[in-house]
Amino acid sequence: MASVTYKNVYKRFGDVTVITDLNMEIADKEFVVFVGPSGCGKSTSLRMLAGLEEISEGDIMIGDRVVNDVPPKDRDIAMVFQSYALYPHMSVYDNMAFGLKLRKTPKAEIDRRVKEAADILGLGNLLDRKPKALSGGQRQRVAVGRAIVREPAVFLMDEPLSNLDAKLRVSARAEITKLHKRLGTTFIYVTHDQVEAMTMGDRIAVLADGILQQIDSPRTLYKRPNNIFVAGFIGSPSMNFFNATIVQEEGKMIVDTGDFRVEIPAEKQATFKDVVGKEVVFGMRPENIHVPQYAPPGIVAAPFDVTIEVVELLGHELNIFATSGKNSLVATVDTRLEANVGNKIGLVMDMGQMHIFDKNTEMAIR
Amino acid sequence: MQQIEAKAPESAGAKLVALILRVALAVAIPLIAFWVLYQGFLFLRDSDAPKAVIVLVAIIWGVGGVAALYWIFNWLVEQLPGDWTARLQPFVFVGPAMAILIWYLTLPVYRTFWLSLFDRDGFPVGFSVFKPWTWITGIQSPSFVGFANYTNLFTERLLQEALRNNLMWIVFGSTLSVVTGLLVATLADRSKSERVSKTLIFLPMAISFVGAGVIWNFMYEVKPPGEAQIGVFNAIVVALGGSPHPWDKWVAIAPWNNLFLILIVIWLQTGFSMVLFSAALKGIPQELMEAGRVDGASELRIFFNIMLPYIRPTVITVWTTIVIFTLKIFDVVWVMTGGQFGTHVIATQFYRQSFTARNSGIGSAIAIVLLLTVVPVLAYNLRQLREGQEGF
Numbered sequence A: 001m002a003s004v005t006y007k008n009v010y011k012r013f014g015d016v017t018v019i020t021d022l023n024m025e026i027a028d029k030e031f032v033v034f035v036g037p038s039g040c041g042k043s044t045s046l047r048m049l050a051g052l053e054e055i056s057e058g059d060i061m062i063g064d065r066v067v068n069d070v071p072p073k074d075r076d077i078a079m080v081f082q083s084y085a086l087y088p089h090m091s092v093y094d095n096m097a098f099g100l101k102l103r104k105t106p107k108a109e110i111d112r113r114v115k116e117a118a119d120i121l122g123l124g125n126l127l128d129r130k131p132k133a134l135s136g137g138q139r140q141r142v143a144v145g146r147a148i149v150r151e152p153a154v155f156l157m158d159e160p161l162s163n164l165d166a167k168l169r170v171s172a173r174a175e176i177t178k179l180h181k182r183l184g185t186t187f188i189y190v191t192h193d194q195v196e197a198m199t200m201g202d203r204i205a206v207l208a209d210g211i212l213q214q215i216d217s218p219r220t221l222y223k224r225p226n227n228i229f230v231a232g233f234i235g236s237p238s239m240n241f242f243n244a245t246i247v248q249e250e251g252k253m254i255v256d257t258g259d260f261r262v263e264i265p266a267e268k269q270a271t272f273k274d275v276v277g278k279e280v281v282f283g284m285r286p287e288n289i290h291v292p293q294y295a296p297p298g299i300v301a302a303p304f305d306v307t308i309e310v311v312e313l314l315g316h317e318l319n320i321f322a323t324s325g326k327n328s329l330v331a332t333v334d335t336r337l338e339a340n341v342g343n344k345i346g347l348v349m350d351m352g353q354m355h356i357f358d359k360n361t362e363m364a365i366r
Numbered sequence B: 001m002q003q004i005e006a007k008a009p010e011s012a013g014a015k016l017v018a019l020i021l022r023v024a025l026a027v028a029i030p031l032i033a034f035w036v037l038y039q040g041f042l043f044l045r046d047s048d049a050p051k052a053v054i055v056l057v058a059i060i061w062g063v064g065g066v067a068a069l070y071w072i073f074n075w076l077v078e079q080l081p082g083d084w085t086a087r088l089q090p091f092v093f094v095g096p097a098m099a100i101l102i103w104y105l106t107l108p109v110y111r112t113f114w115l116s117l118f119d120r121d122g123f124p125v126g127f128s129v130f131k132p133w134t135w136i137t138g139i140q141s142p143s144f145v146g147f148a149n150y151t152n153l154f155t156e157r158l159l160q161e162a163l164r165n166n167l168m169w170i171v172f173g174s175t176l177s178v179v180t181g182l183l184v185a186t187l188a189d190r191s192k193s194e195r196v197s198k199t200l201i202f203l204p205m206a207i208s209f210v211g212a213g214v215i216w217n218f219m220y221e222v223k224p225p226g227e228a229q230i231g232v233f234n235a236i237v238v239a240l241g242g243s244p245h246p247w248d249k250w251v252a253i254a255p256w257n258n259l260f261l262i263l264i265v266i267w268l269q270t271g272f273s274m275v276l277f278s279a280a281l282k283g284i285p286q287e288l289m290e291a292g293r294v295d296g297a298s299e300l301r302i303f304f305n306i307m308l309p310y311i312r313p314t315v316i317t318v319w320t321t322i323v324i325f326t327l328k329i330f331d332v333v334w335v336m337t338g339g340q341f342g343t344h345v346i347a348t349q350f351y352r353q354s355f356t357a358r359n360s361g362i363g364s365a366i367a368i369v370l371l372l373t374v375v376p377v378l379a380y381n382l383r384q385l386r387e388g389q390e391g392f
Helices: A042-050 A092-102 A107-121 A136-148 A166-183 A194-200 A218-223 A228-233 A266-275 B002-007 B012-046 B051-079 B082-115 B132-140 B148-155 B157-189 B194-206 B209-219 B232-239 B258-282 B286-295 B299-310 B312-327 B331-336 B346-356 B360-390
Strands: A004-013 A016-026 A031-035 A057-062 A077-080 A154-158 A186-191 A203-208 A211-216 A240-249 A252-256 A261-264 A279-284 A301-313 A318-324 A327-333 A344-350 A355-358
Touching: A004 A042, A016 A042, A016 A211, A031 A042, A031 A194, A042 A057, A042 A077, A042 A154, A042 A186, A042 A203, A077 A136, A077 B286, A092 A107, A092 A136, A092 B286, A107 A136, A136 A166, A154 A166, A166 A186, A166 A194, A186 A194, A194 A218, A203 A218, A203 A228, A211 A218, A211 A228, A228 A240, A228 A279, A228 A355, A240 A327, A252 A266, A261 A266, A261 A301, A266 A355, A301 A327, B012 B051, B012 B082, B051 B082, B082 B360, B148 B157, B148 B360, B157 B194, B157 B258, B157 B312, B157 B346, B194 B258, B209 B232, B209 B258, B209 B331, B258 B312, B258 B331, B286 B299, B299 B312, B312 B360, B331 B346, B346 B360
Parallel strands: A031 A186, A031 A203, A077 A154, A154 A186
Antiparallel strands: A004 A016, A004 A057, A203 A211, A240 A252, A240 A279, A252 A261, A279 A355, A301 A318, A301 A344, A318 A327
16 A cells, blocks of 8 residues: 655657656545556656656655665555556466466465455466467456456556456446455556546546646546646537637627627636636537437526537437538437438527636646 | 368268379379389480489489479379368378378388397297288297297397487486587677587588597597597697597596597587577577676576576477487497497497397387387377477
8 A cells, every 4th residue: 555656757769758747646546547648658767667768867656665776666656557468377266366476475365355356356276277268258267357357556447447348347347446445455547438437536647648637536537637638638529619709799708700799708707807718629528419408407598509510429419520610519309309411400508507718828727 | 171161061971082182192192202213213324325414314213203294293182172182182292291201200110119029039930010811820830929029128238238328318418418509699799700609510510420529539538648639639638648548438437438429429419509599599588688787687687586497498399309310329339339348229239139149020110119218208209299389
């Protein structure tokens, strides 16, 4: 059990800097998810913590100990790999026991821990099998089991679910969350899947181009994204962005996209008074755009008109891809809407949920 | 073929016709090929064109002729109704190879086995291994000795020596080739000069066994004490204050002088094992080693507990392949010592008995013993290769 700290960490491969000035404090027993598109440096950050990549600059601490030059085996960590990396020639039992045997743990203790882990993961009757005789889900659980038996201070997981089929992934997700509660250990989990990130993490660290964009709870990340990248990355379908100007007319403050104009609620006007007359990026999540007759009560509705281009009915939700002049947008609306391609319809935006970003810095204005 | 047959269940008649056609293809193609090639040979032999032209024509005639033959037969088979094409097409290509293999390999083995049952006078007049009705006269003839050649083989001193030496070749030759190959592959994999070092170690592979023998004869060259030593080994030993030795021809340390012959083959074969091990090592997923590192394994542990088991199929394949090489070893011994100084091996004894002593009976017996020793290793080798290909 330990906290983890990244302090001004850089990682360079030759001339290429893949991690820039990473600062992060992860509390003991916290479940933190690193998320970002491929190549954003999330795996590299994890591998530096594991000791599988050297740190070019800065410090990584586990607990109070700087581990920059500590070999992986002495860092008191365990890791679950994307490919599971099970030893193919060893039985499930030996796979789990290998790390303990190397540490000269007494035999009875090894047996106890392996049996316990096998119970937790439902592997009890598979202990004699070789990995190749296991299904994908079973292999994944063995990989987790191999980490559990070590009773490490920090649990590292590098996209452990990405090789599972969609259905299994959902249940495995819940199992890992349960496991975290049960073990009470620090978990650091890497994924490119924002649904995994949102559902599992106490906090989520969003990385892009080797730079930490934001680290916050899932709710904060969704409600108050720091910048355009985070706003666009979290949420599905992605947030709609419109180039717009903020104009002030007769005591009203209006977002003018050139094609449609929506009014900013009175209580928010103070926030944006500095950007009046400037070009900004206006953000609105698809789920905050509604069909007027089915709009939930209590929203600050701002009407505008669109032409429907594509309609996707997913059963529980209806996504419409539409255009308003030169702007295109997605709206997740009530499934009762009878939408046809080519129809011109009126929609409303919930301006209580609006986002405004600086056009140059891409940072949120709030 | 099984799949195809499963798709279209055929009548017994169709099966029989298919069988006949398949055999006909297997026999006809090589026969026509040989005839065409022979006509080409006669034509070229009797022509007085410049040598370069003859060589060119021979190459075009030989390669092109055979290719054309396959092409024509393939085309013919493709003109047949669909299911008949499916039945016959594989045999256009596999059939001739099988037929030639039977003719060149299986039949001679069969004949050699019969020869091993007779003494040095061989088959009596009128006897043929392919005419079962002559077998009785053969067995009744005075030159028929049954399995006496085999019992002699295991009791005669020179042959016992050959068997012992072959055992040394297997134990030291193949094992050390595997160990050095593995060592070099592992170390080169982590070295910056991987390409250069691997190329250097692979180079001897390009040298024939006979060529290597000539080279190493110079390495082991011995001159009387006092004279300048031109052999590398003796030059070093003398420079260090020792006295020169004839190494591979050093009877006083027999049978250990065999090790100096084995060294040559290790020199030749390390490159082979290195290349295969190198490929296998690069095929180990990086994450597997990383998992070992996180689990707490030292690099040595990772090598023995993770990498080695992972490439086990390759190790076995390489090891058995070199065992087969060493079982059949002949050239090196023949060039270096001619089998003297206690260095005879099965193959040199076979040659000596068959062609020097002109005892075809015992020579054949040795050949059969050699074959019987190689076959299980070969079978194991092939099985491992198949399993290795299936992989994890």
